[in-house]
Amino acid sequence: MKIAITKPELMNVAAADGEVYIGGSQEWYNDGWHKKAGCGPVAASNIAWYIMRKQGLSPDYLNLINEMFDFVTPGIKGVNTSAIFIDGVLRFASENKMILTPYVLEIPKKKDNRPDGFALMDFICNALNIDSPVAFLNLSNGTVSLLENWHWVTILAIDPETMMTDIIDHGKMITIDISEWLNTSMLGGALVYFI
DSSP: OOEEOSOGGGGEEEOTTSOEEESOOGGGOSSHHHHHHTHHHHHHHHHHHHHHHHTTOOOOHHHHHHHHHTTSOOBTTBSOSHHHHHHHHHHHHHHTTOOOOEEEEEEOSSGGGSOOHHHHHHHHHHHHHTTOOEEEEESOOTTOTTSOSSEEEEEEEEOTTTOEEEEEETTEEEEEEHHHHHHHOSSOEEEEEEO
């Protein structure tokens, strides 16, 4: 049985073209660098969007991703650490009178130092059980072809028995086997959620 955020419909973004997307896409930025490096700010925006909409607020999604880029700002290597991501989200939250506490699970490059699949599943389930989407940094996709390397996505649901995980990326829902990623990623990454 899947564990998921309670109101996935709040992740829907109605675009000017009439399409409804699930979360946002870095392709929506106007600037070329933003389009190339904007996955971190978009994942942060997805989380902020969900929190704000649960509170009854109606932010404009395009304004949100553009504002978030000023807080979760990619450097030459993008937003390649959880620390950069968390710092930016907390500064955004402070500026917008939100109080957030971050939780992070680092997935080291060295496979012997990584948490096992149970710890990974528990981390994701803990977040989803308190209705918090999870930002997922994937530095290397391993054998999971649906994931892009060096990329942030947002986790909305997981099946604890199969580890099949629903993520949103580029405004669409994708299902991946996150245990396959854990076992085959060459560089690891991180998972982050906020309460």
